[in-house]
Amino acid sequence: MALIVQKFGGTSVGDVARIKNVAERVVATRRAGHDVVVCVSAMSGETNALVALSDAINEGGPASPREYDVLVSTGEQKTIALLAMAIEGLGESARSFTGGQMGMRTDSAHTRARIERIETEALRGALDAGEICVIAGFQGVDPDGHITTLGRGGSDTSAVAMACALGAEVCEIYTDVDGVYTADPRLVPFAQRLDRIAFEEMLELASVGAKVLQIRSVKFAMRYGLPLHVRSSFVEDEGTWVVPEEDVMERLVVSGVTCTNNEAKIHVRNVPDQPGIAARLFTPLSDAGIVVDMIIQNLSRDGSTDVTFTVPRTDYSRALELAHQASREMGCDDVGGDEDIAKVSVVGLGMKDHAGVATRMFAVLAHEGINIQMISTSEIKVSVAIEEKYAELAVRTLHAAFIEGDAAQD
Amino acid sequence: MALIVQKFGGTSVGDVARIKNVAERVVATRRAGHDVVVCVSAMSGETNALVALSDAINEGGPASPREYDVLVSTGEQKTIALLAMAIEGLGESARSFTGGQMGMRTDSAHTRARIERIETEALRGALDAGEICVIAGFQGVDPDGHITTLGRGGSDTSAVAMACALGAEVCEIYTDVDGVYTADPRLVPFAQRLDRIAFEEMLELASVGAKVLQIRSVKFAMRYGLPLHVRSSFVEDEGTWVVPEEDVMERLVVSGVTCTNNEAKIHVRNVPDQPGIAARLFTPLSDAGIVVDMIIQNLSRDGSTDVTFTVPRTDYSRALELAHQASREMGCDDVGGDEDIAKVSVVGLGMKDHAGVATRMFAVLAHEGINIQMISTSEIKVSVAIEEKYAELAVRTLHAAFIEGDAAQD
Numbered sequence: 001m002a003l004i005v006q007k008f009g010g011t012s013v014g015d016v017a018r019i020k021n022v023a024e025r026v027v028a029t030r031r032a033g034h035d036v037v038v039c040v041s042a043m044s045g046e047t048n049a050l051v052a053l054s055d056a057i058n059e060g061g062p063a064s065p066r067e068y069d070v071l072v073s074t075g076e077q078k079t080i081a082l083l084a085m086a087i088e089g090l091g092e093s094a095r096s097f098t099g100g101q102m103g104m105r106t107d108s109a110h111t112r113a114r115i116e117r118i119e120t121e122a123l124r125g126a127l128d129a130g131e132i133c134v135i136a137g138f139q140g141v142d143p144d145g146h147i148t149t150l151g152r153g154g155s156d157t158s159a160v161a162m163a164c165a166l167g168a169e170v171c172e173i174y175t176d177v178d179g180v181y182t183a184d185p186r187l188v189p190f191a192q193r194l195d196r197i198a199f200e201e202m203l204e205l206a207s208v209g210a211k212v213l214q215i216r217s218v219k220f221a222m223r224y225g226l227p228l229h230v231r232s233s234f235v236e237d238e239g240t241w242v243v244p245e246e247d248v249m250e251r252l253v254v255s256g257v258t259c260t261n262n263e264a265k266i267h268v269r270n271v272p273d274q275p276g277i278a279a280r281l282f283t284p285l286s287d288a289g290i291v292v293d294m295i296i297q298n299l300s301r302d303g304s305t306d307v308t309f310t311v312p313r314t315d316y317s318r319a320l321e322l323a324h325q326a327s328r329e330m331g332c333d334d335v336g337g338d339e340d341i342a343k344v345s346v347v348g349l350g351m352k353d354h355a356g357v358a359t360r361m362f363a364v365l366a367h368e369g370i371n372i373q374m375i376s377t378s379e380i381k382v383s384v385a386i387e388e389k390y391a392e393l394a395v396r397t398l399h400a401a402f403i404e405g406d407a408a409q410d
Numbered sequence: 411m412a413l414i415v416q417k418f419g420g421t422s423v424g425d426v427a428r429i430k431n432v433a434e435r436v437v438a439t440r441r442a443g444h445d446v447v448v449c450v451s452a453m454s455g456e457t458n459a460l461v462a463l464s465d466a467i468n469e470g471g472p473a474s475p476r477e478y479d480v481l482v483s484t485g486e487q488k489t490i491a492l493l494a495m496a497i498e499g500l501g502e503s504a505r506s507f508t509g510g511q512m513g514m515r516t517d518s519a520h521t522r523a524r525i526e527r528i529e530t531e532a533l534r535g536a537l538d539a540g541e542i543c544v545i546a547g548f549q550g551v552d553p554d555g556h557i558t559t560l561g562r563g564g565s566d567t568s569a570v571a572m573a574c575a576l577g578a579e580v581c582e583i584y585t586d587v588d589g590v591y592t593a594d595p596r597l598v599p600f601a602q603r604l605d606r607i608a609f610e611e612m613l614e615l616a617s618v619g620a621k622v623l624q625i626r627s628v629k630f631a632m633r634y635g636l637p638l639h640v641r642s643s644f645v646e647d648e649g650t651w652v653v654p655e656e657d658v659m660e661r662l663v664v665s666g667v668t669c670t671n672n673e674a675k676i677h678v679r680n681v682p683d684q685p686g687i688a689a690r691l692f693t694p695l696s697d698a699g700i701v702v703d704m705i706i707q708n709l710s711r712d713g714s715t716d717v718t719f720t721v722p723r724t725d726y727s728r729a730l731e732l733a734h735q736a737s738r739e740m741g742c743d744d745v746g747g748d749e750d751i752a753k754v755s756v757v758g759l760g761m762k763d764h765a766g767v768a769t770r771m772f773a774v775l776a777h778e779g780i781n782i783q784m785i786s787t788s789e790i791k792v793s794v795a796i797e798e799k800y801a802e803l804a805v806r807t808l809h810a811a812f813i814e815g816d817a818a819q820d
Contacts, residue, residue: 016466050488056426057495064498070506071491074484078460081481085467088474096480100510101555122555145511145532 002169003035003127007137007159010044011176012233013079019043022233023086025174030092030132037123037133037166039159040083042075050075065110069139069149073099076136076155084134094132097122099139099147104158106140106148113140113148115157118165135162156217164224171221171228173213178232179240180205180212183257187392188399195238197255198245202228204347204381205256218242245349253350253357254402259395261388263293263341264316265373267308268327269334273300280330281307284322290315294343294376294385304332308374310385313339341373342391345383346398357402358382364401370394412579413445413537417547417569420454421586422643423489429453432643433496435584440502440542447533447543447576449569450493452485460485475520479549479559483509486546486565494544504542507532509549509557514568516550516558523550523558525567528575545572566627574634581631581638583623588642589649590615590622593667593809597802600814605648607665608655612638614757614791615666628652655759663760663767664812669805671798673703673751674726675783677718678737679744683710690740691717694732700725704753704786704795714742718784720795723749751783752801755793756808767812768792774811780804 006026013019022038030036042050050072054063063071080096087094099106103119123133137155140148150157156173163171180202183191197205199222206215212230221228221242231239271277278297285292295309311319316339323335351357358375361382365372370393374385386394416436423429432448440446452460460482464473473481490506497504509516513529533543547565550558560567566583573581590612593601607615609632616625622640631638631652641649681687688707695702705719721729726749733745761767768785771792775782780803784795796804 016463019467053426053488053492054495057429057492058499061499064495064504067491067494067498067504067506070494070508071488074487074491077484077487078463078481081477081484082463082467084477084480085464085474088477089468089471094474094477096477098480098557147508 001033001035003037003166004029005037005039005159005163005166005168005171006174007039007156007171008041008174008233009155009176010041010047012174013040013083014044016082019079019082020086022174023083023090025233026083026087026132027090027092035127037127037135037162037168038083039135039137039155039162040076040079041137041155042072043079046075046078047072066146069110069147073136073139073147073149076138080134080136087132087134092132093130094134095126096134096136097126098136100141100145102133102135102162104140104162106142106150108142108144108146108148110146110148112151113142115140115150115161118161120165123162123166154214154216156214157220160217160220160226160228164220164226168226171226173228173230174233175212175230176233177212178235178237179230180242180256182255182403183395183399184259187259187395188257190399190404192403194240194255196241196243196248198248198349199242200245200380201255201347201349202242204345204378205258213242248349251350252348252403253354254346254348255350256347257395257399257402258345258347259391260343261391262313263310263343263385264313264319264337264339265308265310265341265385266316266319266323266335266337267306268323268332269306269336270304270332271307271327271330272332273303273305277305277330278307281323281326282309284326285311285319288318288322290319290322294374294383296374296376310341310343310374340388341385342388342394343383343385344391344394344398345381346402347381348402349380351380351382360401361398364397365394368393368397411443411445413447413576414439415447415449415569415573415576415578415581416584417449417566417581418451418584418643419565419586420451420457422584423450423493424454426492429489429492430496432584433493433500435643436493436497436542437500437502445537447537447545447572447578448493449545449547449565449572450486450489451547451565452482453489456485456488457482476556479520479557483546483549483557483559486548490544490546497542497544502542503540504544505536506544506546508546510551510555512543512545512572514550514572516552516560518552518554518556518558520556520558522561523552525550525560525571528571530575533572533576564624564626566624567630570627570630570636570638574630574636578636581636583638583640584643585622585640586643587622588645588647589640590652590666592665592813593805594669597669597805598667598809600809602813604650604665606651606653606658608658608759609652610655610790611665611757611759612652614755614788615668623652658759661760662758662813663764664756664758665760666757667805667809667812668755668757669801670753671801672723673720673753673795674723674729674747674749675718675720675751675795676726676729676733676745676747677716678733678742679716679746680714680742681717681737681740682742683713683715687715687740688717691733691736692719694736695721695729698728698732700729700732704784704793706784706786720751720753720784750798751795752798752804753793753795754801754804754808755791756812757791758812759790761790761792770811771808774807775804778803778807
């Protein structure tokens with residue numbers, strides 16, 4: 001008998017019929033002899049409806065973050081009650097837990113709280129009493145008993161953190177896709193579902209656009225060595241296991257090819273090459289909450305240098321303005337940019353001991369006539385910034401080169 | 411500076427515009443120099459929508475009472491967050507409190523919990539910090555931290571109990587009528603709004619059909635001597651104060667005439683007149699949760715007696731069946747009933763020292779040709795059961811006789 005944590009997102013609990021469907025899966029797991037903790041999101045549409053109410057009350061101005069959390073946490077509270085009822089309707093005993101009741105202790109950063117610790121006594125007591133525990137994702141309480149939320153998408157994190165705290169055997173993430181793919185199947189017809197993938201690879205994939213799992217939840221699982229199982233809430237088949245590196249038997253050199261659109265590039269030329277330049281350029285951006293992704297600084301030439309970086313496209317005009325301002329203060333003002341950038345990445349554990357992945361990637365792109373504007377690398381990832389219109393072509397070609405051909409994998 | 415508790419029902423917070431309207435009234439009270447605790451219900455329609463979801467999940471079968479409370483308590487939680495936001499939008503600081511956060515400790519009788527004690531530290535701390543406290547009506551927590559509800563209409567009780575615990579100067583009950591009337595204005599055109607009424611009178615009026623206040627909340631207020639002020643959420647005028655008897659200056663002999671329809675009468679004839687008969691007849695009814703109201707047992711004649719009683723009309727057929735069964739077991743089976751009964755009552759503190767109210771009531775009804783089927787009396791109330799079709803006529807005639815004429819009041 002194992003302890004299994006199951007997490008169902010908003011689409012999976014979107015109406016009464018789907019909640020009943022989830023109840024059946026939970027009960028089937030229980031009747032297979034396991035202890036079950038099930039973590040749910042708000043019914044799809046519910047959170048948006050609550051946010052709309054808040055917007056109407058606040059007339060578009062900022063809502064009190066404390067009260068916002070009190071409001072939106074009702075969404076998950078509805079779902080846990082309904083799912084617990086549905087499970088009891090199938091003859092198993094169940095008990096719902098709000099964030100406070102499940103001991104999910106967070107800091108006081110309303111709307112984006114961080115988990116500080118989890119007190120598992122209540123859940124353990126219920127599990128020992130033979131009850132299925134239905135827990136609300138996304139919510140917790142701070143040290144003063146105020147309701148907090150972990151930020152949108154935090155339900156994955158709730159489920160994984162609770163699974164770690166309870167020492168569960170696995171955390172199953174049910175979603176509307178049936179696993180993690182080597183590329184977005186809408187772009188690449190030959191994309192393959194991965195049976196297993198390492199945490200490190202999943203982190204790189206998640207950070208470059210694979211939306212199956214929240215990065216925070218993967219980090220939690222990696223730290224505790226907790227296996228995740230990403231699978232479909234609509235079919236019974238196994239999905240993709242996300243596991244420690246040593247549990248991935250067959251290491252692929254490249255396990256995924258991904259793409260993020262909606263990037264923009266900004267360059268600042270002829271910056272005086274002195275210590276502190278980077279700080280003066282990037283501090284105003286981070287103060288403004290703009291996430292800078294790739295950064296490249298060229299070698300100095302004649303006492304000055306060029307800096308190029310990427311930002312989300314929605315932040316482009318603000319970032320450009322701030323870059324102008326900073327460079328004027330530094331006595332130069334040669335700033336420009338490009339709004340039509342995509343970032344294409346290849347990710348794979350096997351890169352660690354297979355040299356030449358980057359070289360091969362550049363050759364494949366060159367063969368298609370795609371110009372590489374920026375490059376960044378990590379131990380298991382190579383990313384390039386290219387003109388956006390070539391993004392799909394790049395992904396398909398790289399997928400064909402690294403994954404589809406058998407020869408590519410040796 | 412006084413401490414004032416204000417309670418707004420579901421209609422008063424039925425949409426965003428009305429919540430903002432409530433926020434303005436609350437802020438006006440605060441700016442008049444008072445500390446304010448405001449207790450709210452779920453937005454009108456919200457509780458019904460949640461109950462409909464529960465019914466759909468449970469397919470008409472009984473819901474888990476524990477989970478039912480988790481579900482329906484989200485209704486008030488939404489309102490407190492929205493109202494706190496609206497108050498902050500007007501420039502005053504506010505904080506919302508769920509049942510648990512406000513220290514509303516109840517027993518574990520889900521869906522109809524009783525308040526055991528109120529821990530006021532959290533609210534006092536917020537009030538001392540200059541915050542307006544926005545509390546959720548209708549909900550509490552049991553000793554194990556489970557969410558409980560006080561039963562429908564429990565928001566009045568939440569507000570009044572909290573006002574008593576905090577030693578508030580007054581609990582204002584905002585509703586869609588502007589006070590307590592001497593009779594239902596829809597029935598009696600000359601019905602008058604009362605400026606003041608004693609707790610005892612309000613209790614009798616509430617128990618015989620005046621739906622302005624929950625009986626439980628009046629009992630709480632009476633026990634603690636807390637003045638209630640029933641007033642309209644749509645106009646500024648004073649409404650009706652419900653106060654200790656000694657604070658009612660001008661005692662009316664009769665302060666109200668009320669009527670409950672939807673009663674039914676059952677008689678059991680020729681019951682052997684032995685000790686224990688009443689218990690054998692009424693125990694099955696109370697076991698079935700049927701509330702028996704008036705009971706009359708005639709003097710014994712030839713060793714047997716007749717018993718007549720009233721029940722809510724919705725329970726009539728079940729009650730009739732149980733009465734048949736009980737009387738068969740007692741060796742007699744002369745049972746019958748009448749589904750078309752109304753109970754008309756006159757209520758007034760002044761009856762205590764004015765003899766003859768009952769006599770006069772009977773005479774007024776006789777003069778209209780209305781036959782009295784049953785009579786029951788308390789210190790400040792006389793009720794009669796009559797044929798339902800005469801109910802309105804009886805109320806109007808009694809109101810004219812006891813209240814409209816000056817002469818009636820001496």
